[in-house]
């Protein structure tokens with residue numbers, strides 16, 4: 001018997017809600033399965049029949065470019081039928097509750113829900129509510145978790161750095177409001193990265209963040225020294241309740257990643273960013289478009305990783 005709401009009674013992945021508490025074996029199985037899909041996404045005919053006959057519903061209650069589109073592409077490449085619910089034009093605007101919407105879509109024989117929501121816990125709520133044969137994937141909930149983003153980041157790191165041993169990884173920026181940072185920290189520590197640093201001003205750090213097994217820095221010069229991987233984060237202005245910073249110019253001066261600051265990390269270090277980027281605030285264009293940036297490969301790998309997650313869930 002396990003207490004993880006993501007796992008079925010056999011310890012297999014039933015839903016993907018967070019990277020927290022998932023064993024390394026499950027994370028690695030997703031990454032290894034994604035490797036097999038990278039080839040599919042590069043072929044002329046980019047389709048395999050693994051999810052033929054399955055209906056996947058994308059429920060994005062918050063804006064998205066990368067996650068929504070790559071989930072749709074991933075589902076289509078697996079030959080599933082994909083429905084993108086237009087939330088603005090849905091009956092949510094007439095007061096229908098989230099679970100009533102889910103009940104109605106379930107009555108249309110949904111097999112999987114991909115959910116993005118501004119409320120932390122929305123995907124968990126749906127996962128607890130649906131019939132056991134329906135799978136739920138969290139595509140980002142509030143400040144809580146964004147597991148497929150963290151997984152595609154892990155996939156990208158492994159592709160460029162070969163494994164997770166001996167790596168020094170720095171997560172830089174607005175940790176406080178970031179669901180991505182939380183999911184990255186759990187994935188990195190579970191996969192055995194020996195040193196995870198977070199670099200942020202005090203106002204953008206969660207309380208007692210050291211308990212997650214990370215080393216905290218407030219100074220870029222110290223925090224970036226000899227780092228192999230830089231995971232940059234956006235200032236999540238839409239989730240800030242008050243002013244956390246004097247100004248974006250001041251933030252860029254101290255925490256914006258420029259070529260000069262990047263030179264403090266290892267020469268062969270790589271730079272990731274989940275997007276959307278705010279150029280000139282957390283990252284300079286010379287770095288975002290520079291030779292150490294793997295930001296666009298991240299997006300491409302996101303398709304294979306999401307294909308892997310959906311295939312594994314459908315098989316459990």
Ligand code: CP
Nearest residue numbers: 064065066067274275
């Ligand atoms: N990384 C990410 O979640 O981007 P979108 O908001 O565009 O999906």
